[in-house]
Amino acid sequence: MTAKTTANFGVFSLTGRRLRFPLLILTFCFVAGCSDTMDSIFGKPEEEKYKVPRTVEQIYNDAMDQLHAGWYETAAEQFDEVERQYPYSAWATKSQLMAAYAQYLNNRYDEAIIALDRFIELHPGNRDVAYAHYLKSLSYYEQISDVGRDQKMTQLALKSLKEVVRRYPKTPYARDARIKIDLTTDHLAGKEMNIGRYYQQKGEYLAAINRFRRIIERYQTTSHTPEALHRLTECYLALGITDEAQMAAAVLGHNYPGNPWYKDSYALLEGKKLKPQKKDGSWLSWMWDWAL
Numbered sequence: 228m229t230a231k232t233t234a235n236f237g238v239f240s241l242t243g244r245r246l247r248f249p250l251l252i253l254t255f256c257f258v259a260g261c262s263d264t265m266d267s268i269f270g271k272p273e274e275e276k277y278k279v280p281r282t283v284e285q286i287y288n289d290a291m292d293q294l295h296a297g298w299y300e301t302a303a304e305q306f307d308e309v310e311r312q313y314p315y316s317a318w319a320t321k322s323q324l325m326a327a328y329a330q331y332l333n334n335r336y337d338e339a340i341i342a343l344d345r346f347i348e349l350h351p352g353n354r355d356v357a358y359a360h361y362l363k364s365l366s367y368y369e370q371i372s373d374v375g376r377d378q379k380m381t382q383l384a385l386k387s388l389k390e391v392v393r394r395y396p397k398t399p400y401a402r403d404a405r406i407k408i409d410l411t412t413d414h415l416a417g418k419e420m421n422i423g424r425y426y427q428q429k430g431e432y433l434a435a436i437n438r439f440r441r442i443i444e445r446y447q448t449t450s451h452t453p454e455a456l457h458r459l460t461e462c463y464l465a466l467g468i469t470d471e472a473q474m475a476a477a478v479l480g481h482n483y484p485g486n487p488w489y490k491d492s493y494a495l496l497e498g499k500k501l502k503p504q505k506k507d508g509s510w511l512s513w514m515w516d517w518a519l
Contacts, residue, residue, distance in 0.1 A: 283309060283313040283318045287306070289305055290302050290329075294328075294332075302326075302329040303338075306325045306326035310322050320353065323346045324355055324358070327362065330342060336366040340366045340367070347359050360387070361404065363387055368384040368411070378414070381415055385408060385412065388404040413451065415446060416442050416445075416452075420451050420454065423439045427461070427462060433466075439459050442455040443455055453483045456476070457475075460496070461495065469499070471511070473501055474512075476495075476503035480493065482514070
């Protein structure tokens with residue numbers, strides 16, 4: 228007797244005999260995502276069939292709950308959902324700003340800035356637009372890196388903070404922005420000091436002078452000004468330009484008489500049998516009557 232070989236292809240075999248509906252096929256439908264097919268056969272579950280869409284208040288409140296719980300990414304998604312489902316409502320406008328705030332809290336500053344720029348463009352007259360500008364400046368401010376790295380974000384933060392002060396000078400946002408402007412400016416001066424010190428150590432005194440001079444001219448209200456004046460004294464002496472060295476020390480002593488950097492400059496000049504002295508015609512003359 229010859230054995231008959233058959234190949235099973237689901238419901239039918241090659242012998243033409245109809246097979247019973249295998250349990251494997253039913254299982255495969257659920258695993259492979261055939262829910263739509265099964266729903267057409269058996270119908271949707273009762274709880275889905277009669278499910279009521281969430282109201283705009285419910286979506287917004289859910290987003291706020293997620294925000295307060297620290298689930299910032301989910302909160303941002305829910306705020307975006309408010310705008311998607313109810314785009315022309317007052318809730319949508321509010322949610323645009325809150326989505327940006329959630330991104331800010333989630334340290335996703337680039338996304339926050341994009342969302343805030345969109346809010347500012349779409350709602351320039353909104354009562355919260357001042358806060359949007361302020362939050363944008365904070366998004367730059369939080370990305371400021373140490374002085375050993377590129378300071379592009381510091382420059383953007385400074386520009387954005389100044390914009391807050393210019394547009395909304397009497398707001399609490401402007402008061403905080405002014406403090407951060409001082410800190411940001413000091414940071415930029417610190418970057419220049421680092422570069423100037425590097426050039427000075429390499430013996431490239433002219434390049435160093437340019438950096439220290441930039442601090443005096445652009446960032447004279449920062450904490451780095453006394454050291455910059457002392458470094459100028461050192462560099463000018465190293466180049467044999469004694470008049471400018473004496474003038475730098477004189478300006479330092481005039482504006483910061485008790486500063487340790489002035490003591491160092493005075494001792495340096497004294498070792499060369501020189502003293503701090505005002506010199507007419509020096510580029511530092513304008514600082515003589517300048518005081519903090």
